[in-house]
Amino acid sequence: xxxxxxxxxxxxxxxxxxxxxxxxxxxxxxxxxxxxxxxxxxxxxxxxxxxxxxxxxxxxxxxxxxxxxxxxxxxxxxxxxxxxxxxxxxxxxxxxxxxxxxxxxxxxxxxxxxxxxxxxxxxxxxxxxxxxxxxxxxxxxxxxxxxxxxxxxxxxxxxxxxxxxxxxxxxxxxxxxxxxxxxxxxxxxxxxxxxxxxxxxxxxxxxxxxxxxxxxxxxxxxxxxxxxxxxxxxxxxxxxxxxxxxxxxxxxxxxxxxxxxxxxxxxxxxxxxxxxxxxxxxxxxxxxxxxxxxxxxxxxxxxxxxxxxxxxxxxxxxxxxxxxxxxxxxxxxxxxxxxxxxxxxxxxxxxxxxxxxxxxxxxxxxxxxxxxxxxxxxxxxxxxxxxxxxxxxxxxxxxxxxxxxxxxxxxxxxxxxxxxxxxxxxxxxxxxxxxxxxxxxxxxxxxxxxxxxxxxxxxxxxxxxxxxxxxxxxx
Amino acid sequence: xxxxxxxxxxxxxxxxxxxxxxxxxxxxxxxxxxxxxxxxxxxxxxxxxxxxxxxxxxxxxxxxxxxxxxxxxxxxxxxxxxxxxxxxxxxxxxxxxxxxxxxxxxxxxxxxxxxxxxxxxxxxxxxxxxxxxxxxxxxxxxxxxxxxxxxxxxxxxxxxxxxxxxxxxxxxxxxxxxxxxxxxxxxxxxxxxxxxxxxxxxxxxxxxxxxxxxxxx
Numbered sequence: 001x002x003x004x005x006x007x008x009x010x011x012x013x014x015x016x017x018x019x020x021x022x023x024x025x026x027x028x029x030x031x032x033x034x035x036x037x038x039x040x041x042x043x044x045x046x047x048x049x050x051x052x053x054x055x056x057x058x059x060x061x062x063x064x065x066x067x068x069x070x071x072x073x074x075x076x077x078x079x080x081x082x083x084x085x086x087x088x089x090x091x092x093x094x095x096x097x098x099x100x101x102x103x104x105x106x107x108x109x110x111x112x113x114x115x116x117x118x119x120x121x122x123x124x125x126x127x128x129x130x131x132x133x134x135x136x137x138x139x140x141x142x143x144x145x146x147x148x149x150x151x152x153x154x155x156x157x158x159x160x161x162x163x164x165x166x167x168x169x170x171x172x173x174x175x176x177x178x179x180x181x182x183x184x185x186x187x188x189x190x191x192x193x194x195x196x197x198x199x200x201x202x203x204x205x206x207x208x209x210x211x212x213x214x215x216x217x218x219x220x221x222x223x224x225x226x227x228x229x230x231x232x233x234x235x236x237x238x239x240x241x242x243x244x245x246x247x248x249x250x251x252x253x254x255x256x257x258x259x260x261x262x263x264x265x266x267x268x269x270x271x272x273x274x275x276x277x278x279x280x281x282x283x284x285x286x287x288x289x290x291x292x293x294x295x296x297x298x299x300x301x302x303x304x305x306x307x308x309x310x311x312x313x314x315x316x317x318x319x320x321x322x323x324x325x326x327x328x329x330x331x332x333x334x335x336x337x338x339x340x341x342x343x344x345x346x347x348x349x350x351x352x353x354x355x356x357x358x359x360x361x362x363x364x365x366x367x368x369x370x371x372x373x374x375x376x377x378x379x380x381x382x383x384x385x386x387x388x389x390x391x392x393x394x395x396x397x398x399x400x401x402x403x404x405x406x407x408x409x410x411x412x413x414x415x416x417x418x419x420x421x422x423x424x425x426x427x428x429x430x431x432x433x434x435x436x437x438x439x440x441x442x443x444x445x446x447x448x449x450x451x452x453x454x455x456x457x458x459x460x461x462x463x464x465x466x467x468x469x470x471x472x473x474x475x
Numbered sequence: 476x477x478x479x480x481x482x483x484x485x486x487x488x489x490x491x492x493x494x495x496x497x498x499x500x501x502x503x504x505x506x507x508x509x510x511x512x513x514x515x516x517x518x519x520x521x522x523x524x525x526x527x528x529x530x531x532x533x534x535x536x537x538x539x540x541x542x543x544x545x546x547x548x549x550x551x552x553x554x555x556x557x558x559x560x561x562x563x564x565x566x567x568x569x570x571x572x573x574x575x576x577x578x579x580x581x582x583x584x585x586x587x588x589x590x591x592x593x594x595x596x597x598x599x600x601x602x603x604x605x606x607x608x609x610x611x612x613x614x615x616x617x618x619x620x621x622x623x624x625x626x627x628x629x630x631x632x633x634x635x636x637x638x639x640x641x642x643x644x645x646x647x648x649x650x651x652x653x654x655x656x657x658x659x660x661x662x663x664x665x666x667x668x669x670x671x672x673x674x675x676x677x678x679x680x681x682x683x684x685x686x687x688x689x690x691x692x
Contacts, residue, residue, distance in 0.1 A: 115655050122658060126665060142690055145622070145669070152629060152662045153616070156636055159656055163640045221690040 002047040003055055005038045005065070006106035013099030021091035025080050028095050032069075032076040035102060039069040043457065049110075053177045056112040060317075060465035063458075064244055065109035067321060068237040070446070071328045072102050074439035078332050079229040081435035085339055086227065089136050094227075100127040101233065108241040112179045114162045117245055121158070121209060124238060125151045131230040132222050143218075143225035150218040151209055158205025158245070164198030165249070167191070180248050184468070187256035195253060199262050202249045203269065209242035211296045212269045212303060213276035220280070223292035224344065228335025231288065235295045236328030240320055243302060250306060254469040259309065266307030271400055273300025278404035282411035286344045288334055290415055291327065294370055297408060298323045304401065305385040312388025313471035315381045317462045322369070322377030322447050329443035330366035333359055336436055337419075340428040346415050350422035358432050360420055362440040367416040369447060371409050376444070377451035480520045483513045484604045487638075488580065491611045494631065495572040498565075500623060504550045507627055510608075511542030514634045517601065518641040534654060541660050546630065549667045553623055567618035575618075576611055583607045601642035609635025626666045633659045 012031045016024035041047055042057060043066065049055045079098065088094050104127055107120035125148065133144040166178060171191040176182045183190070208215040223231045246266075253262035277297025284290040298319065305316025336359040341349050353360045369376035382405070389398045450458070463473065490510040497503045515538040567575070583606035587599060612632030616625050637656045 119655060119658060122662065126661065129665070139690055146690075148662070148666055148669070149616075149625065149629070152659070152666070153613075153632065155662070156629075156633055156659055159659065160636050160639065163636075163643060167643050225690070 002042060002049045002057055002110060003051065004047070005035065005042065006103045006110060008038065009035060009099045009103035009106065013096050013103055016092045016095035016099070019092075021083075021095070024092055024095035025083060028076045028098060029080055031099055031102070032073040035106070036069050036073050039066050052112075053179055054113045054116050055110045056179075056181060057110065058112065058181075058248075058465070059461045060244060060247060061109040061111075063317070063321070063461055063465060064240045065106055067240065067324050068102070068105050068109065071236045071324060071443065072233065074442055075229045075232050075328065075332070078232075078335070078436055078439040081433050082227070082229055082335065082339070085430055085433075088134055088227065090134075093130055094134055097127050097130045098230070098233070101131065101238075105237055105241050108244060112181055114165060114178065114180065114183075114248075117248070118155070118159055118162050121206065121242060121245060122155050124241065125155060125209070128230070128234065128238065131234075132226045134227050134230070135225065137225075139221075140225045143221035147218045147222045150215070154205045154208025154215060156205070157201050157208075161198045161201030161203075161205055161249075164194045164201060165252075168194035168198060180252065183252055184255050187252060190256055192256065192258060195256055196258060196261060199249050199253050199258075200265065203246055203262075203265055206242045206245040207269060207303075210239050210246065210303075211242075211273070211299045213273040213296060213300070216273065216276065216296050219296060220289045220292040223295065223331075224286055224288040228331055228338060231291075232328035232331035232335075235292070235331055236324040239295060239299055240324060243299070243320065246303075247306060251469045254309075259469065263307040263309055266303045267394075267397060268307075270300045270302070270304030270307055271397060273297060273303065274401065274404040275300075278407040278411070281408050282414075284411065284415065285346055287346050287349075287415055287419065288331075288338070288344050290346075290412065291330055291334060294408065294412065295323075295327055297404065298327070298370075301382070301385065301401075304397070305381075305388065308385070308389050308392050308394065308397075309470055310388050310472055311391060312385045313466045313469070314462065314473050315384030315388055317466060317471075318377060318384065319381035321450065322381055325443045325447040325450075326366055326369040326376060326378065329362060329440040329447075330370065332436070332440040332443070333363040333366055336432060336440075337363065339430045339436075340432070341426055342429055343426070346419060348425050349419050351424035352420045355424065355428045356432055358437050359440075362437065362444060364416065364420060365444050366440070367412060369444065371412060372405060375448045375451055377447050380451055480517060481600060483517050483520070484600050486510075487513050487517075487604050487634075488607060491608050491631065492573060492576045494627070495576040495611060495615065496569050498569060500554045500621075501551075503624065503627055504547055504554055507550065507630055508543055508547035510631070510634060511547065512539055514608075514638060515539045515542045517638065521598070521601070521641065538654070538657055541657060542634070546660055546663060546667075549664060550623070550627065553667050557623070565619050572614070572618055575614055576607075579610045579614065580607045583610065598642045601638060605635050605638030605642050607635070608632075608638060611635075623667075626663060629666070630663050633663065 009031055012027060015027055042062060083091060104120055104123040108117060111117040111120055129144050129148050132147055133140050168191040172189040174186050174189060211219040223234055226234060250262045250266065253259060274297050277293045277300060280293045281290055284293065302316045302320050305312040305319060336356065337352060338344060340356050352363065369378055372378045372382045386398060487510055490506050494503055494506045497506060515535060519535055583603045586606055587602045609632050612628050612635055615628030615631060619625060640656055
């Protein structure tokens with residue numbers, strides 16, 4: 001019963017509506033732990049799908065599922081303390097949507113049927129919109145409206161893409177089940193024209209959700225207006241799920257012999273996203289928006305790496321893992337700072353090192369991480385992607401890639417420095433709490449650990465996910 | 476013999492043009508109700524979709540209920556609640572919009588003729604209508620500033636996608652693939668509820684999305 005992994009949070013997600021809010025917090029934590037346990041059981045192969053036509057345990061899905069589960073567990077611990085110290089207008093709704101969000105994201109990772117995948121991604125939009133609106137300010141309303149409207153259009157286009165893929169299958173007239181694993185086996189006989197059209201629509205559609213430029217406009221607003229645990233989840237987990245949708249279709253394209261076409265599309269979107277992210281990061285007056293733009297840029301890097309393929313594909317998967325860990329950690333640290341100072345403006349914040357010394361450590365370590373410096377994993381993944389691109393002789397792209405990296409380093413560095421070491425402008429209102437410090441530390445530690453020592457089972461799972469489209473670790 | 480399918484398709488096309496020229500929101504909602512019903516009946520009449528099972532007929536009935544009754548009545552409530560009667564300052568004027576609609580129709584005819592695909596009998600017109608509806612929906616979303624009109628634009632986009640789905644698929648094994656498009660209505664419903672329940676009205680005293688410009692770089 002592999003379906004239990006997403007059914008469990010979907011069921012417990014309804015409970016917070018009928019039980020007191022304090023109990024709801026505990027429920028959040030308990031469900032997160034149970035979900036983690038089920039994920040571990042899935043790793044051990046103890047679970048098998050009850051509806052094999054719709055759900056399966058693909059290696060790339062498993063990877064994203066465990067990432068989501070791991071991050072969610074720490075975020076729920078953070079939210080446990082966070083919820084009591086901030087103004088959340090409707091706590092039961094918050095708990096409910098967090099759990100449903102986890103459920104729908106798990107469903108994305110497990111689905112094998114294109115339409116089921118699409119439904120699951122649509123559901124993530126529906127259940128995460130209330131999370132963005134939690135603070136009920138005018139800005140939050142605007143962010144939610146943009147999020148729903150833009151992502152809905154994206155999702156509608158992705159549905160069209162799914163139609164085209166089924167049409168490609170119809171033309172081939174092979175009467176099998178409509179599932180990615182079956183499509184992969186008959187990829188040769190699929191109609192290439194409709195497959196290409198389907199891929200374009202799927203990339204535009206799910207790319208909207210993944211935050212690829214120029215369809216990214218909802219992302220900075222939503223990530224900056226959502227409460228910090230939700231931002232961490234949006235950035236660390238949701239973007240990966242949308243990426244999974246694109247990756248599955250890209251894999252299908254590659255197997256069908258259209259890999260260079262889909263690869264080039266992904267490279268183009270990746271480069272544009274990197275550039276847009278990097279440009280908006282410099283001189284960004286709002287630190288949560290800055291983190292959001294950094295997410296756009298990192299999604300660009302992942303898309304770039306996948307598009308290049310080969311060795312860079314391995315780098316892209318590493319990058320996805322480390323981006324999730326580091327970025328969710330950073331959003332949680334940013335949440336501590338936001339609680340402490342009560343403002344998102346960089347200018348109003350100074351002297352984090354003296355006022356919130358423990359948060360400073362995680363915040364600064366996170367900066368070191370996303371700037372691509374060791375000991376955190378992004379260092380490794382970015383180098384691997386660059387090497388992979390060199391092997392493919394994409395010199396122009398590499399130049400652009402390095403340029404954006406420098407730009408981001410400068411832009412992010414300026415903000416972090418002035419926030420950490422600048423003069424104290426305002427006094428801290430809310431002190432640090434251990435429960436709100438532990439999760440960002442743990443996520444950072446996980447990234448550092450994975451960089452130094454990668455367990456064999458993670459390694460083989462990444463290899464299994466990339467092998468089918470020619471990904472390799474032998475440069 | 477009068478071909479009922481083509482009459483319906485022409486009706487959809489007309490509704491698209493009408494909606495591009497409509498300035499009163501109430502009229503727009505009525506047009507959308509008509510379009511919704513027409514769009515959900517068309518698949519029933521197409522050749523090659525004969526021999527529908529009992530469950531399929533019930534399914535299409537539900538579609539008609541959702542697209543023709545439920546969503547329009549939600550829209551109706553929304554229009555009443557927010558007390559705005561007409562779109563006063565569209566980004567693109569009504570006459571220009573209708574002209575754009577005609578142009579979109581031409582382009583869709585061009586596209587449909589150039590897609591080299593053996594469509595089943597009588598599906599060519601469906602494809603033209605579908606692409607026109609979808610593109611006009613897009614156009615409406617961009618050309619109007621009121622939140623409600625944008626939702627209506629989205630609804631039209633979605634009707635177009637549904638029609639494209641029905642035009643292209645041959646119903647060999649994928650009844651219940653295209654039909655999932657109806658789930659998009661869920662999103663529409665949520666958007667309208669958003670307008671009704673909260674808030675774009677209360678918070679900004681108007682449902683004008685041009686007022687939603689606080690977040691930017």
